Amino acid sequence: MPCEAKPRFVVLYGSQKGQAESIAEGIADEAEEHGLVAELSCLNQNEKYNLEKEKDPVVFIVSTTGDGEPPDNALQFVKSIKKKTPDHYKHLCYALLALGDTNYANFCNCGKTIERSLRELGAKQFYATGYADDGVGLEVVLDPWIEGLWKAINGALSKMASDRTDYSNAGAGDLIMETPDSSIPDVQLNLLRITDQKDCGSTGASVSKCATAASASAVSDLRPAVFPSQPLGTASVSAAVPHVTLAASLTHSLPPLSESSLNVPALPPPYLDVTLKEADTVQQIVGPSNKETLHEVPISRALQLTRGDSVKTSLLLELDLSAHPNLTYQPGDSFDVFCPNKDSEVEEMLHRLGLYEQRNHSVHISLLKDTKKKGAQVPAHVPLNISLLYLLTWCLEIRSVPKKAFVRALVEHTEGGVQRRRLQELCSKQGSADYNLHVRDQSLCLMELLSAFTSCSPPLSLLIEHLPKLQPRPYSAASSWLRYPGRLHFVFNVVEFPACIARPAGRRGLCTGWLFDLVHPVPVFQEKAAWPQIHVSLRPNSLFRPPSDQSVPFIMIGPGTGVAPFIGFLQQREMERKENPDAMCGETWLFFGCRHRDRDYLFREELEGFVSSGALSHLKVCFSRDDPEEEEEEAPPRYVQHNLLRNRKHVTDILLKQKGFLYVCGDAKNMAKDVNDALLEAIRAELQVDQLDAMKTVALLREEKRYLQDIWG
Ligand code: FAD
Numbered sequence: 026m027p028c029e030a031k032p033r034f035v036v037l038y039g040s041q042k043g044q045a046e047s048i049a050e051g052i053a054d055e056a057e058e059h060g061l062v063a064e065l066s067c068l069n070q071n072e073k074y075n076l077e078k079e080k081d082p083v084v085f086i087v088s089t090t091g092d093g094e095p096p097d098n099a100l101q102f103v104k105s106i107k108k109k110t111p112d113h114y115k116h117l118c119y120a121l122l123a124l125g126d127t128n129y130a131n132f133c134n135c136g137k138t139i140e141r142s143l144r145e146l147g148a149k150q151f152y153a154t155g156y157a158d159d160g161v162g163l164e165v166v167l168d169p170w171i172e173g174l175w176k177a178i179n180g181a182l183s184k185m186a187s188d189r190t191d192y193s194n195a196g197a198g199d200l201i202m203e204t205p206d207s208s209i210p211d212v213q214l215n216l217l218r219i220t221d222q223k224d225c226g227s228t229g230a231s232v233s234k235c236a237t238a239a240s241a242s243a244v245s246d247l248r249p250a251v252f253p254s255q256p257l258g259t260a261s262v263s264a265a266v267p268h269v270t271l272a273a274s275l276t277h278s279l280p281p282l283s284e285s286s287l288n289v290p291a292l293p294p295p296y297l298d299v300t301l302k303e304a305d306t307v308q309q310i311v312g313p314s315n316k317e318t319l320h321e322v323p324i325s326r327a328l329q330l331t332r333g334d335s336v337k338t339s340l341l342l343e344l345d346l347s348a349h350p351n352l353t354y355q356p357g358d359s360f361d362v363f364c365p366n367k368d369s370e371v372e373e374m375l376h377r378l379g380l381y382e383q384r385n386h387s388v389h390i391s392l393l394k395d396t397k398k399k400g401a402q403v404p405a406h407v408p409l410n411i412s413l414l415y416l417l418t419w420c421l422e423i424r425s426v427p428k429k430a431f432v433r434a435l436v437e438h439t440e441g442g443v444q445r446r447r448l449q450e451l452c453s454k455q456g457s458a459d460y461n462l463h464v465r466d467q468s469l470c471l472m473e474l475l476s477a478f479t480s481c482s483p484p485l486s487l488l489i490e491h492l493p494k495l496q497p498r499p500y501s502a503a504s505s506w507l508r509y510p511g512r513l514h515f516v517f518n519v520v521e522f523p524a525c526i527a528r529p530a531g532r533r534g535l536c537t538g539w540l541f542d543l544v545h546p547v548p549v550f551q552e553k554a555a556w557p558q559i560h561v562s563l564r565p566n567s568l569f570r571p572p573s574d575q576s577v578p579f580i581m582i583g584p585g586t587g588v589a590p591f592i593g594f595l596q597q598r599e600m601e602r603k604e605n606p607d608a609m610c611g612e613t614w615l616f617f618g619c620r621h622r623d624r625d626y627l628f629r630e631e632l633e634g635f636v637s638s639g640a641l642s643h644l645k646v647c648f649s650r651d652d653p654e655e656e657e658e659e660a661p662p663r664y665v666q667h668n669l670l671r672n673r674k675h676v677t678d679i680l681l682k683q684k685g686f687l688y689v690c691g692d693a694k695n696m697a698k699d700v701n702d703a704l705l706e707a708i709r710a711e712l713q714v715d716q717l718d719a720m721k722t723v724a725l726l727r728e729e730k731r732y733l734q735d736i737w738g
Contacts, residue, residue: 032081032182033062035074039087039099039135040067043493044163045124049086051430052171053399055291059175065399068102079117080189082151082181084174087139088124092568092734093131095138103135106142115147118181122170126159129697129736131727151184152177159738162461164429168454275463275527276477278450287453292437293430296401298393299486301386301413313363313419313497313560314408320349323556327544330516335624338519339586341503342540344561347511354502354513356593357569357735361497363560364536366424370472371417377475378485384414390489406494413485421492424470424535429460431491435474439481448478463527473527498536499564501690501735503589505596516589516627569688569735575601578611578685580676582700584618584665585627587691590735591615592628594688599640611685612642614675616665620650645672665696666703673707680726681712687726690735697736704732 034056038049049065056063066073068087076083090096095103121143123136133156140154155170157163273279313319326343346352354360375381388411390403407420417423427435432452439445450456451464464474471492475481504514519541520534533541543557571594572579581591595613602610617632619625626646635641647662662668669676679685689700701723708719726732 031060031062032179033064034082034084034178034182035079036063036065036084036086037068037074038065038085039069039096039102041088041090041096041098042496044159045086045088045096045122047428047430048122048124048167048171049084050399051290051293052084052086052174054294054397055171057397058291059179061175061178063399067098069098069100071102076114076117080185081118082178082185083117083119084178085119085121085136085139086124087121087136089126089129089131089133089135092736093129093134095135099135099139103138103142106139106146109142109146111145112147114143115149117143117146117148118151118185119143119148120150120152120154120174120177120181122155122157122167124157124159124163126738127161127698129734129738132156132158151181162465164457164461168457172454273459273463275467275469275474276444276447278447278456278459282450282456282459285455287449287455289436289449289453290429290433293434293490294397295434295486295490296393296396296398297403297486297490298391299484299489300389301380301383301485302389303383304387312365314411316560319363319560319562320346320352321558321560322346322349322352323553323558324544325512325553325556330625330627332624336620337521337585337625338541339516339625339627340519340541340544341514341516342544343504343509344513344515344559345511345556346513352563353506354563355565355570356502356505356597357566357571357590359499359501359564359566359590359735360513360515361499361562361564362536362540363497363562364539365418366421366495366535367539368418370423371414374417374423374472375413377472378488379482380413380485385412387411388413388416388485390486404489404494407489416489420495421488422495423472423488423492425493426465426468427471427474427491431471431487432460432464432474434487434491435478435481435483438483438487439478441480444478444480448481467525467527468522469527477527497562499737501589501593503592505593505600507600508596514592516586516592518586566735568730569690569733571597572611572686575605576609576611578613578679578683580614580616580679580685580687581690582616582665582669582688583690584616584696585691587689587696588615588617588627588632590690591688592631595632595635595640599635599638602638602640610639611683612675612679613640614643614645614672614679615641616645616647616668618647618649618663618665618668620648622648622651643672643675664699666699669700669703670707673711676704677707677711680731681708681722685731687732688735689733692737697734 036049036053038045040046040049046067053063053065064074068085087099088096094100121136121140123133123140125131125133125136136154136156140150144150152174155166157166157170273282312321322344324342325345326341328341328343330339330341331337372381375384388407390407392401392403407416411420429452432448436445436448436452439448451460463469471488475483500515500517502513503516504512517537517540519537522528522532522534524531532538540559543559569590575598581588581594583589583591595615598610598613602608615632619627626648632641632644632646636644645668647664647668649663651661653661662671676687680687687704689697691697705716705719705723708714708722709716712719712722714722723732
């Protein structure tokens with residue numbers, strides 16, 4: 026396509042799980058509407074772009090993974106820019122969107138690293154960096170950032186064109202800087218004509234004068250059919266519209282949203298051509314497709330660690346690795362469990378798509394010849410020659426929360442003004458809060474959305490385009506090879522998604538629910554032949570290991586199932602002490618927390634045993650929901666960070682004087698941040714320094730790899 030008339034810019038992404046990639050793709054797709062051409066590449070495709078010679082604006086979209094690491098496909102780039110000399114990129118004009126999660130300590134670290142390097146190399150920023158936080162919802166920053174980007178790119182393009190001749194001499198004062206707030210575009214895009222529902226796919230802008238009528242019909246059309254009963258306490262009655270319950274819900278909106286003109290994102294261009302063919306020869310693959318690289322291992326033991334009346338159900342499973350001599354592990358390693366989607370949900374989806382009868386047909390996927398999608402590719406996670414049933418069972422994360430781009434695409438396959446309008450609202454800028462409340466925060470999946478939006482009939486190709494790859498779930502090893510040769514233990518909470526209107530029965534987490542069903546009722550296995558088999562692969566974590574020198578003291582913090590790796594650490598320590606009883610051992614501390622002493626004190630006997638054997642010097646346990654004992658003068662600590670503060674002298678002594686280690690593991694929700702804050706406070710109080718110095722001390726601990734986290738969200 027001839028595109029020389031349109032100004033161009035470059036979009037580069039580094040993405041671990043596909044979020045940054047899909048945002049980058051969205052920007053590239055939307056570019057055309059703004060009269061621009063975007064050249065999209067992954068950071069590791071360095072044959073496709075050339076920053077050394079780049080004369081147009083460059084937009085970086087990068088996520089952060091692990092403990093502040095770059096995504097795999099940005100690693101090389103990050104390494105290479107660190108080696109370049111000053112002024113290397115003084116010709117470059119860039120904007121950067123960093124994705125991260127404030128539940129983790131090194132928020133947006135990869136984006137920050139790239140930005141620092143670019144600046145050091147003389148590159149000029151033309152638009153303020155966005156730091157989007159998955160912890161509170163990427164949209165909060167993402168939407169305004171993208172909205173302002175277009176004006177900023179156009180500004181940068183004109184400035185670069187006018188400066189072209191003497192651009193290389195430009196100093197820092199020439200920065201072209203827009204902030205998302207100051208750069209609200211002059212033109213409102215995609216304003217939707219509410220009365221003309223079929224027009225929503227177009228980019229024509231028109232503000233409806235009939236919005237009220239549309240929203241009134243929205244109320245009466247939909248509610249009785251979809252939600253015959255309204256949850257108690259949410260209903261109110263409007264004088265204007267009698268007999269109609271007025272509570273916003275997934276399928277129903279209230280003014281002002283229902284009366285607003287909407288900024289609906291551009292329709293993601295379709296790019297896949299999918300056909301189903303009747304074939305006797307479809308290879309009936311069973312289990313995950315990459316089996317050659319996985320290990321199929323039996324579950325040899327299952328143990329429920331929590332009492333029946335506990336809020337959470339925690340299970341310990343033991344895997345028998347004896348048939349896999351190469352499959353050994355160290356304490357601190359984790360491993361991936363490959364689980365399928367639930368049979369009943371796959372079946373329901375097949376029925377909903379009207380494809381149940383074709384479930385054994387083979388799936389053929391190719392690129393649409395005339396697709397407008399930049400860098401379109403057939404998804405690599407869909408193997409060749411598979412059946413439709415297999416595709417939905419093992420390849421696509423059908424439980425994932427549909428992103429706004431997916432909701433936008435669903436609009437095109439939805440009949441009926443009301444349902445269509447509501448989907449438009451949910452993906453629009455104005456409906457962001459409703460999307461967060463009714464879709465994202467409820468972790469709604471596609472099937473739940475389709476159950477509510479009965480007139481929506483997406484084609485299979487849309488699911489393949491928008492549903493991410495079904496990911497394995499990692500679990501931390503909760504045992505030591507020395508203590509259990511050929512065996513591996515892991516511990517997990519069965520995730521429970523509570524019921525909501527769109528999910529009346531609630532549901533369990535995909536993998537934890539599947540594992541629970543495999544071993545239920547526990548304990549199950551007497552006959553070895555009947556042991557359930559699962560597919561796993563190892564994820565070594567060479568950093569998160571107990572110190573190899575036994576004389577080095579260390580502190581472990583792991584509430585709930587976060588204690589898992591530390592059980593492995595302590596089993597290892599116990600075995601090493603048995604083998605070498607005269608070795609000098611450093612102190613070991615464990616800060617552990619659970620809700621109730623009686624109901625969910627995981628590994629109680631084993632932990633107390635470690636104390637008796639001397640493998641654990643100090644066990645500090647707190648119970649967040651137990652009432653304090655009457656005779657206690659001081660309120661007992663409720664959370665691990667409170668216990669850490671109470672023992673701050675020992676903690677700082679071990680870390681700062683004895684050069685010990687601190688390990689933190691567990692569910693990311695606030696815990697890692699709270700522990701980090703408590704550590705700062707402990708250092709401040711013990712060393713009598715200010716916050717900045719405390720932060721520097723903590724940063725140094727991290728740099729020296731003596732403050733290590735293994736956090737999952
Ligand atoms: P999914 O179906 O994937 O659902 C989980 C998702 O739903 C999460 O994103 C969560 O934010 C969200 N969610 C959870 N509960 C609710 C709710 N009530 N309402 C709405 N949304 C909700 N887990 C362990 O238990 N033990 C371990 O040792 C362990 N080790 C890990 C090690 C690493 C390196 C990593 C990255 C993760 C680890 N995890 C561990 C987490 C584990 O991998 C899974 O994420 C977890 O078990 C849930 O998987 P699932 O498929 O059952 O849940």
